Amino acid sequence: MQLTLWTYEGPPHIGAMRVATGMMGLHYVLHAPQGDTYADLLFTMIERRDRRPPVTYTTFQARDLGGDTAELFKTSCAAAYERFKPEAMIVGASCTAELIQDDPGGLASTLGLPIPVIALELPAYQKKENWGASETFYRLVRALAKPGTKRAANTCNILGPSALGFRNRDDIVEIKRLLTTLGVEVLVTAPMSASPSDLVKLPEAAFNISLYPEVSDGAARFLEKNFDQKFTKTIPIGVGATRKFLTEVAALAGLDATELIAQEQGRLPWYSKSVDSTYLTGKRVFVFGDATHAMAAALMAKNELAFDVVGIGTYSREFAKSVRELAAELGVEALITDDYLDVEAKVAELQPDLVLGTQMERHIAKRLGVPCAVISAPVHVQDFPARFSPHMGFEGANVIFDTWVHPLMMGLEEHLLHMFRDDFEFNEGAAPSHLGHQKQETAAPGNVVNATLNWLPDAEAELKKIPFFVRKKARRNTETYAANHGVNHITVETLYDAKAHFSK
Amino acid sequence: MNIIAKNIKAAGCETAPVLRERGQREVFCGLTSIVWLHRKIQDAFFLVVGSRTCAHLVQSAAGVMIFAEPRFATAIIDERDLAGLADIDDELDRVVNRLLERRPEIRMLFLVGSCPSEVIKLDLKRAASRLNRQHLPNVRVLNYSGSGIETTFTQGEDACLASLAEDLPKYTGKANLVIAGSLPDAVEDQFTRYLEEMGIDVSFLPGRRSNAMPAIGPNTVFLMAQPFLGDTARVLKEKGAAALQAPFPFGAEGTTLWLKAAATHFGVSDAVFKKVTSAPRQRAELALSKFKKSLGGKSIFFFPDSQLELPLARFASRELDMELVEVGTPYLHTQHMAQELALLPAGTMLSEGQDVDKQLDRCRAARPDITVCGLGLANPLEAEGLTTKWSIELVFSPIHGYEQAGDLAGLFARPIARSERLAV
Numbered sequence: 051m052q053l054t055l056w057t058y059e060g061p062p063h064i065g066a067m068r069v070a071t072g073m074m075g076l077h078y079v080l081h082a083p084q085g086d087t088y089a090d091l092l093f094t095m096i097e098r099r100d101r102r103p104p105v106t107y108t109t110f111q112a113r114d115l116g117g118d119t120a121e122l123f124k125t126s127c128a129a130a131y132e133r134f135k136p137e138a139m140i141v142g143a144s145c146t147a148e149l150i151q152d153d154p155g156g157l158a159s160t161l162g163l164p165i166p167v168i169a170l171e172l173p174a175y176q177k178k179e180n181w182g183a184s185e186t187f188y189r190l191v192r193a194l195a196k197p198g199t200k201r202a203a204n205t206c207n208i209l210g211p212s213a214l215g216f217r218n219r220d221d222i223v224e225i226k227r228l229l230t231t232l233g234v235e236v237l238v239t240a241p242m243s244a245s246p247s248d249l250v251k252l253p254e255a256a257f258n259i260s261l262y263p264e265v266s267d268g269a270a271r272f273l274e275k276n277f278d279q280k281f282t283k284t285i286p287i288g289v290g291a292t293r294k295f296l297t298e299v300a301a302l303a304g305l306d307a308t309e310l311i312a313q314e315q316g317r318l319p320w321y322s323k324s325v326d327s328t329y330l331t332g333k334r335v336f337v338f339g340d341a342t343h344a345m346a347a348a349l350m351a352k353n354e355l356a357f358d359v360v361g362i363g364t365y366s367r368e369f370a371k372s373v374r375e376l377a378a379e380l381g382v383e384a385l386i387t388d389d390y391l392d393v394e395a396k397v398a399e400l401q402p403d404l405v406l407g408t409q410m411e412r413h414i415a416k417r418l419g420v421p422c423a424v425i426s427a428p429v430h431v432q433d434f435p436a437r438f439s440p441h442m443g444f445e446g447a448n449v450i451f452d453t454w455v456h457p458l459m460m461g462l463e464e465h466l467l468h469m470f471r472d473d474f475e476f477n478e479g480a481a482p483s484h485l486g487h488q489k490q491e492t493a494a495p496g497n498v499v500n501a502t503l504n505w506l507p508d509a510e511a512e513l514k515k516i517p518f519f520v521r522k523k524a525r526r527n528t529e530t531y532a533a534n535h536g537v538n539h540i541t542v543e544t545l546y547d548a549k550a551h552f553s554k
Numbered sequence: 555m556n557i558i559a560k561n562i563k564a565a566g567c568e569t570a571p572v573l574r575e576r577g578q579r580e581v582f583c584g585l586t587s588i589v590w591l592h593r594k595i596q597d598a599f600f601l602v603v604g605s606r607t608c609a610h611l612v613q614s615a616a617g618v619m620i621f622a623e624p625r626f627a628t629a630i631i632d633e634r635d636l637a638g639l640a641d642i643d644d645e646l647d648r649v650v651n652r653l654l655e656r657r658p659e660i661r662m663l664f665l666v667g668s669c670p671s672e673v674i675k676l677d678l679k680r681a682a683s684r685l686n687r688q689h690l691p692n693v694r695v696l697n698y699s700g701s702g703i704e705t706t707f708t709q710g711e712d713a714c715l716a717s718l719a720e721d722l723p724k725y726t727g728k729a730n731l732v733i734a735g736s737l738p739d740a741v742e743d744q745f746t747r748y749l750e751e752m753g754i755d756v757s758f759l760p761g762r763r764s765n766a767m768p769a770i771g772p773n774t775v776f777l778m779a780q781p782f783l784g785d786t787a788r789v790l791k792e793k794g795a796a797a798l799q800a801p802f803p804f805g806a807e808g809t810t811l812w813l814k815a816a817a818t819h820f821g822v823s824d825a826v827f828k829k830v831t832s833a834p835r836q837r838a839e840l841a842l843s844k845f846k847k848s849l850g851g852k853s854i855f856f857f858p859d860s861q862l863e864l865p866l867a868r869f870a871s872r873e874l875d876m877e878l879v880e881v882g883t884p885y886l887h888t889q890h891m892a893q894e895l896a897l898l899p900a901g902t903m904l905s906e907g908q909d910v911d912k913q914l915d916r917c918r919a920a921r922p923d924i925t926v927c928g929l930g931l932a933n934p935l936e937a938e939g940l941t942t943k944w945s946i947e948l949v950f951s952p953i954h955g956y957e958q959a960g961d962l963a964g965l966f967a968r969p970i971a972r973s974e975r976l977a978v
Binding site: 051052053054055056057059060061063064083084085086087088089090091092094095098099100101102106107108109110111112114115126129133144145146149150173174175176178512515516542543546547549550553 | 577578579580581582583584585586605606607609610611613614615624627628629630631632633635636640642645646648649652653669670672673674701702703704706739740743747833834837838840841844911928929930931932933934936937957960961964
C-alpha cells in the first residue's frame with residue numbers, strides 16, 4: 051500500500067485509452083464501474099477534443115455484482131459494435147473489474163463479432179499509464195500487422211504519438227516536414243491518426259522511427275524482430291539531437307542528410323551565442339519528467355544553453371537504467387521515483403535557478419518560488435497551446451529556447467541588477483519585470499473611491515469571504531455604489547445591494 | 555405566500571411518468587465529493603483506500619493540482635496487498651501513521667472506501683475503530699464509502715455526512731434547527747443571519763471544523779440544503795430529529811419557501827418573516843428580472859449528475875421562464891423531491907439513471923438552447939453546435955440563497971451570451 055498525494059501516471063487502462071483515442075476506427079470496451087468514466091474529461095477538457103473518446107464503459111454497480119456482470123459486459127460489447135461499427139475492438143478491465151475476473155477477452159470472443167477483437171491484460175495493481183499505452187500499442191500491432199510487399203528503402207513509419215501526449219500533435223508536423231525535406235516518405239503514423247487497417251500495412255515500410263519510446267518501444271522491437279524493420283534510437287529534441295536523428299534516418303533510408311543539416315538549424319544556435327544569453331551561463335537546472343523528455347532536456351540544457359544540470363530524475367521506472375547512465379555522465383545522482391514528495395524535497399534541497407519538469411514540478415516550483423518550464427507529461431490544458439509549438443526538430447528547439455528562457459530574468463535586466471545590486475528597486479529579491487509572480491499584494495488605500503466611506507466591521511468581514519481574485523472588484527463596486535447612493539457607512543446590506551446593482 | 559401556494563396546486567409533476575434507463579452512465583463516483591468536502595471541514599483529511607484509478611480520478615476532478623499539499627490522498631492498494639503478501643490492516647495502519655505524523659494539525663480522518671476496497675471487502679469500519687483506539691482524542695477516525703458501485707458523485711457527500719451524523723453527540727437543549735448539506739461559508743452566514751433574526755437557533759452539518767459539529771436529539775428539526783442527502787436524513791431521524799419538508803433554497807421562491815418551512819415550525823410571525831426576508835428577496839428578484847430577458851423562452855436539457863437537477867429545473871422554469879426539455883437525475887428520491895415535483899410544470903420529461911448514448915441522441919434531436927452536462931460531454935456537444943454548462947460548477951459554486959440567485963442564473967446565461975457574441 052502506497053500513500054499517494056498526486057500521481058504522475060494514471061492506471062494502465064488510461065494508457066490504453068490514449069492509444070484508442072488517438073486512433074480512428076478502433077473502439078475500446080472497458081469493463082469498469084461508473085465513475086471510471088471520469089477519464090473522458092482528460093481528453094475532452096485537457097486536450098479540448100471535439101468528440102468523446104471511443105470508449106464504452108460497462109458501468110456496473112453494486113447490485114450487478116450479485117447478478118451477472120459477465121452478461122452486462124457482453125451486452126455492452128454487442129451494443130458498442132452495433133452503434134459504432136469499428137474496424138477493430140480492444141476489450142479489457144479496469145482495476146475493479148480485474149478483481150471480479152470476468153475475462154472480457156473470452157466473453158467478447160463468444161459474441162462472434164465480424165472484426166478483430168483484441169484482449170488486453172493490463173494489471174492495474176502493478177503497472178501504470180505509460181506501460182498500459184505501450185502494451186496496448188504492442189498488442190494491436192502484434193494482432194494486426196501482416197507481412198506485405200516491402201516498399202522502397204526511403205519509406206518509414208512513425209511510431210509513438212498518442213492522445214494526451216506531450217506536444218505530440220505539433221512534433222509530428224515538424225518531424226514530417228524534416229523527413230519530407232530529406233526525401234523520406236512516411237507510410238503510417240501510429241497510434242495517433244492511424245486506423246486498424248493502417249496497422250496492417252506497417253511491415254511494408256523499410257524502417258521505423260520510434261519517437262516516444264515510452265509508448266513505441268515494445269511495438270518497434272516486435273516489428274524489428276518479426277519484420278526486419280530497424281528503428282531509430284535518437285530522440286530529436288534539441289539542435290544537436292535533431293542533426294543526429296536526421297543522420298541516423300538518412301543512413302537507414304540510404305540518403306544523405308549533410309545538405310539538410312547544413313541548411314537548417316533554426317535560431318537556437320545564434321540566440322544562444324548572442325551576447326544577451328551570456329547571463330544563461332551556468333544557471334543551475336533540475337530536470338524531471340518521463341525518461342525520454344528528461345534525458346533530452348538535460349542534454350540540451352548542458353550543450354545548447356550552457357546550463358549546469360544539478361539534478362535529473364524520472365518517474366518512468368521502465369527506463370531508469372538509461373537515466374542513471376546519463377546522470378553518471380553528468381556527474382549527478384538520478385532520482386527515480388513516482389513520489390511527488392521526494393521530488394519536492396529534492397528541489398528544495400538543490401535550490402536550482404530553473405526547474406524543467408512536468409505540471410507537478412510547476413506546482414512544486416511555484417511553492418518554492420523557483421522559475422519553471424514544463425517539458426513532459428503529465429499534461430495540463432496549457433500544454434496544448436493554440437499556436438504551433440513542437441518540442442522536436444529545429445522548430446522545437448526554437449520553442450524550447452523561448453520556453454526555458456522566459457521564466458528567467460531577461461539578459462539586460464540581469465546585468466542591471468548586477469550593476470545596481472543594492473539599489474532599492476533593482477535588487478536580487480526583485481521579480482523579473484515581465485512576470486509579476488513575486489510581487490506583494492499591496493494594501494490599497496490609494497484605491498479608495500471616497501475617503502469619507504467607512505466599512506463597518508461586519509461588512510469588512512463579509513468582504514473577506516469573497517474569493518480573493520474578485521475581492522478587489524467587489525470592494526470597488528461597493529464603494530462606487532455607496533458613493534453614488536450617499537451611503538457613508540458600508541454595511542453587509544450595502545455590500546449585497548451593490549452586488550445586486552452591478553449583477554447582470 | 556398565498557400566490558405560491560396556489561401555483562403549487564396548479565402545476566405539478568408528482569404523478570408524471572419517469573423514463574428509467576439502465577445503460578452506460580457518464581457520471582462521477584462519490585469520491586469526487588472529497589474535492590469540496592475537504593475545503594469545507596478545515597481540519598479533516600480524506601484518505602481514499604483504493605487504486606491508482608481512484609487517485610487519478612480525484613486529482614483530475616479537482617481541476618488537476620490546485621493545492622500544493624491537499625488534505626486528501628489515496629492509499630493505493632498494490633498486488634502485495636491483494637496476494638496477501640502484506641497484511642492489509644498493517645499496511646493501512648502504517649500509511650495512516652505516516653500521514654498523521656506529516657500532518658499533526660489534522661483532527662478528523664475519513665477512511666474513504668472505493669470500488670476495489672468494497673469488492674475485496676476491506677472492513678474500513680473495523681479499521682477506523684482500531685485506529686481510533688490509537689489516535690483518540692487527538693484524531694477521530696471515521697469511515698464511509700465513496701465507491702462508484704454504490705455512490706454517484708454527490709452521494710459521496712451523503713455517505714460522508716451520514717458517517718458524521720452517526721457519531722454526533724446527543725442534543726438535550728431546547729428546540730434547535732440543523733441545516734444539513736455542505737454550503738459555502740458565505741452562504742451559511744447569510745442563512746444564519748436570517749434565521750437568527752427570526753429567533754431560531756441554527757447550526758450546520760457539517761460544521762467548519764471537527765469540533766464544531768452539531769448535536770442531534772429529539773428536540774432537533776433539520777432542513778436539507780442539498781437534495782442528495784437520503785442516508786444522512788435517515789441517520790438524523792434515527793437519532794430522533796424530525797425533517798422539515800421544503801423545496802430547496804435555489805432562487806427567490808425556493809429560498810423563501812425553504813426559510814418559511816423553518817419559520818412556520820418555530821412559530822415565527824409573518825411580520826417578522828417578511829421583515830427579515832423582504833429586502834434580500836427583492837434583491838434576488840431584481841437580479842433575476844435582468845436574466846429573465848435573456849433566458850426567458852430558452853430551452854434547457856439536464857443530463858443526470860448531482861441530483862440538483864430537479865430543483866435547478868424548477869428554478870429555471872419558474873423564475874427564469876425557461877423551457878424544460880428533459881430533466882435527468884441519477885436517482886429520484888420521490889419523498890425528498892415531493893415539493894419540487896409539485897412545482898415543476900405538468901408534463902416535464904423526467905429521466906432517472908442513464909443510457910448515455912441514447913440520451914445524447916435525444917439531446918441532439920431536441921437541440922436545446924443550453925445543455926447542462928458533465929465535463930466529458932461538454933466539448934463534444936459544443937463541437938456539434940450545442941451550448942453547454944458544466945454541471946460540476948453548479949456543485950462547486952455558491953448558488954444557494956437570495957444573494958446568489960443572480961449568480962445561479964448567470965451560470966446559465968453566460969454560455970448562451972458567449973455563443974451569441976462569438977463571431978468566429
